[in-house]
Amino acid sequence: MSEFTKNWVYTDTVKEHFMNPKNVWEDEGFKADGFGQVGSMACGDQMRVGIQVKDDRIIDLKWQTYGCASAIASTSMMSEMAIGLTLSEAYHLTPAMITERLGGLPQHKFHCSVLGDKALRAAIDDYLAKQNRDNPYRASVAKVICECKNVTDQRIEELVKTKQATTLEKLREITEYGTVCGKCQFKVQQLFDEYKHIYNV
Amino acid sequence: MIKVYMDNNATTQMAPEVVVALNESYGSYGNASSMHAFGREASRAVNQARHQVALSLGAQDDEVIFTSGGSESDNTVFNLCRDMIDAGAKRTRIITSTIEHPAIIETCAYLQKRGYRIDYAPVDQTGKIRLDALQDMLGDDVLLVSVMAGNNETGTIQDIVAISALAHRHGALMHTDAVQAVGKMHIDVKAWGVDYLSLSAHKFYGPKGIGALFVRKGAPFEAFMKGGHQEGGRRAGTYNTNAIVGMGKAAEMASAEVDHEKTLLWNLREKLRRGIEASVSGVVVNGHPVDCLPGTLNVSFPGAEGESILLMLDYYGIAVSTGSACATGSLEPSYVLLASGLDVELAHGSIRFSLGRYNTEADVDYVLEKLPPIIARLREISTL
Structure with missing residues (x-):
């Protein structure tokens, strides 16, 4: 056993997907029915996902990632998990599901590097938009973060992404999150930082 | 190994x-x-x-x-x-x-x-x-x-x-x-x-x-x-x-060996620098070109991220360090490189080679054999 596999910071599964990533978008001829990209090189992580869809099922997926070992491995794992899924199933893939299949990631890696599911959702959004179809999945993946004011993660994501909320103060002004019981403040702050990172704003 | x-x-x-x-x-x-x-x-x-x-x-x-x-x-x-x-x-x-x-x-x-x-x-x-x-x-x-x-x-x-x-x-x-x-x-x-x-x-x-x-x-x-x-x-x-x-x-x-060591490290460092510049496109050498500790070479590889480079080199038994945020556990890459006006993306893709008394020309040759394909592979995977 080499030094590399002994006491590595990541699991063997992460190592395998990092050293031998699956479904990398290397063939320039690959024609994507839907395309999604999240993150930025300035943030240190960027992911690009292309999907081919038949009968609302993902029949093939290719990706590219700029980032650390866990970013590359988690996108690779996501690609293996997503191929063969229906659009609905694929839309509901979460970072936790990907991380679990990888056998876990160091805590500080979880939020910044597992963006594959978001790139995949962006690709599905793009596919449905190109087909001029409604997106029946979007609402169902929304999680209520502030129960008092009914603020969802999607609403926060949207406000950060579109730069309507560039600061937490602005976000509070718009959504009134955390103004009643205040229980959600930490969670909102975490999400706010995460979306700022993902959308490089 | x-x-x-x-x-x-x-x-x-x-x-x-x-x-x-x-x-x-x-x-x-x-x-x-x-x-x-x-x-x-x-x-x-x-x-x-x-x-x-x-x-x-x-x-x-x-x-x-x-x-x-x-x-x-x-x-x-x-x-x-x-x-x-x-x-x-x-x-x-x-x-x-x-x-x-x-x-x-x-x-x-x-x-x-x-x-x-x-x-x-x-x-x-x-x-x-x-x-x-x-x-x-x-x-x-x-x-x-x-x-x-x-x-x-x-x-x-x-x-x-x-x-x-x-x-x-x-x-x-x-x-x-x-x-x-x-x-x-x-x-x-x-x-x-x-x-x-x-x-x-x-x-x-x-x-x-x-x-x-x-x-x-x-x-x-x-x-x-x-x-x-x-x-x-x-x-x-x-x-x-x-x-x-x-x-x-x-x-x-x-102090007894400082003159010898300065020459040895600088020659190895320059061999490594020239070798990298000749075999990998687009690299940026950070720091001062001459007023530099003789064994230190800090290089940015656009399109490849530092932690990934570090771990792939580690796989081949080569130990280096990186200024990438991913290696620090924060979202910010090296403040030293940023303070020198380096682009954030270049800081994420920075690798520090620091040579010492016990490094040899064969070590440099080995790095020059392993590094270029690693950068090429990471750039293939990358959104570059």
Whole structure:
């Protein structure tokens, strides 16, 4: 056993997907029915996902990632998990599901590097938009973060992404999150930082 | 398996001669502060090591205080300045730079949070302190100027003679963190004109957990570690005799071999730099092209991320470090590179090769064989 596999910071599964990533978008001829990209090189992580869809099922997926070992491995794992899924199933893939299949990631890696599911959702959004179809999945993946004011993660994501909320103060002004019981403040702050990172704003 | 260690700025392999000196010293177990023969034997070993360290710095023996390493030496200086300010000194401001080691950057942040006034002199694109900006910052309210001799990440060497002169012209004390410089350049505390200088044994083939602080005779001082009367009351704590002996040997070798080592490391570094520039497109070499620690080469690889490069090199037995955020666990890449005006993306893709005495041309050849395909593969995967 080499030094590399002994006491590595990541699991063997992460190592395998990092050293031998699956479904990398290397063939320039690959024609994507839907395309999604999240993150930025300035943030240190960027992911690009292309999907081919038949009968609302993902029949093939290719990706590219700029980032650390866990970013590359988690996108690779996501690609293996997503191929063969229906659009609905694929839309509901979460970072936790990907991380679990990888056998876990160091805590500080979880939020910044597992963006594959978001790139995949962006690709599905793009596919449905190109087909001029409604997106029946979007609402169902929304999680209520502030129960008092009914603020969802999607609403926060949207406000950060579109730069309507560039600061937490602005976000509070718009959504009134955390103004009643205040229980959600930490969670909102975490999400706010995460979306700022993902959308490089 | 081939192993190539190119992370000598993180720490070095102990010199075999140092290991011998350490092993011999284990026989002498007395407390160097004791009056009996056991103690006297240990005390003699400590004093001999002190002389070796002092000689390597151009200092007098009693100007050398043993500490646990670079961080303690740095903290001692900032703590004594804090004491002076608390005691009502007229001078209440400290100037340092934006690229100091965390032992200083974090100490300054801590002091700043408690209301102490700290200013940070900026650096240019090569990582050199902008002397004009430093001059503008100086005034008769400045107590201390602290600027590192050679940077741990980029290797950029500062003009400590000029900075000392500037500081002293304004009546300020001068400290330099020379942790990376020892053994890689001539050090002469008198010629440099510094009041305090920090060093750490494990950066020059000595043991870990032992360092020293040079304190110019007559410079203000206050013990950071209080307790027993060791070091003339300047640093409490039982002498770590063995480590001190190891440091003494390492210091003696460092100054004896500095010319040879400078040439050796610079030649290897330049071979590596030329090889990388010839085999990988678009690379950016960070730091100063000439005023650079001889063994340090910091390179950015656009389109490939630092942690990924580091781990792939690690797979082939090559040890380096990176300024990427991913390796630090924060979202921000190296503040040293950013302070030098480097693009954030380039900082994420930065790799530091730091060569040492035990590296060979074959090591460089091995890196030049493994590195280009790794960068090519990561760029293929990348969204570049």
